[in-house]
Amino acid sequence: MIKKLLPLLLALIGLGAGIGGGLMLRPAPQEVVEINPCGDLPTTTAEHDAKDEHGEEDPEHAAFEYVKLNNQFVIPDLENGRVVSMVVLSLSLEARTGSRESIYAREPKLRDVFLQVMFDHANTGGFKGDFTDSVTMNALRHALLEAAQTTLGPEINDVLVIDIVRQDVG
Template sequence: MIKKLLPILLALVGLGAGVGGGLMLRPDPEIVAIDPCGDTEAAALHDAEHGGDEEVPPENTAFEYVKLNNQFVIPDLDGGRVTAMVVLSLSLEATTGSREAIYAREPKLRDAFLQVLFDHANTGGFKGAFTDSSTMNALRRALVEVAQKTIGPQINDVLVIDIVRQDIG
């Protein structure tokens, strides 16, 4: 009888511990900065908790994320020989409603991105600690610059969604 009840009892104890842990580790609810009734006390509390120095994007600017259809494959060369392959997936942060314009110009954008990625690889950007924040920030800046030249000012940022480097040989 005890052999049959023990697994059920252990499952209930485990379930209870999981629920209890989940409740204890749940993040605090966000405080609304502006009360719809005009109460500014909630806004003052929010500013006091978060320092009040947050940079807030303009209210009239809404962004959507446009994932580019295919990954980018970049060879990493050393002395004319391919020593590694780098695969990246990119998405664009763009103003809402610009998705169709981006997809219409995607071949031109991919060509421009490939040139930036090849230049980055040729200057050693994918060697060593290639995911270092300063290296990745330089790559993102170059990608944003070429995206804005190709598509226009509706591009706000370029997001590196996935990055993988496979050494060869």
């Protein structure tokens, strides 16, 4: 009887020690400092018209356009160092009218920042299980919006997830 319980007991102890060690050795979150070498973008006439007399954004008069990013994002979902699924996303930006060219000019930087946000989301389990539930998707959208506004400034109003697909591997 003890011969049958001993391997089970050792497996449970090993599992608990592994989980505890992983939690204790997890790296601390790193602070990200964004440096904008281009400086602030000048205010355009359309941006000026969208503000009220106090300089605050007037949502009723703000004009937006939708800027679809050229390529999809492909994010691997890892488990124990192995790829278990691939997630493919297509994104569009809701931006102030007239900002399309400046967005496309900075798209490589924006894609890099978005990929980092999505890798972080994947590493915290955001693409596992019911990954399309509203809480998970809202967290991803908020993180992407924050990254877009940090990179491109206040001309970005929203980030829209146009398509999302997860393909399990194996």
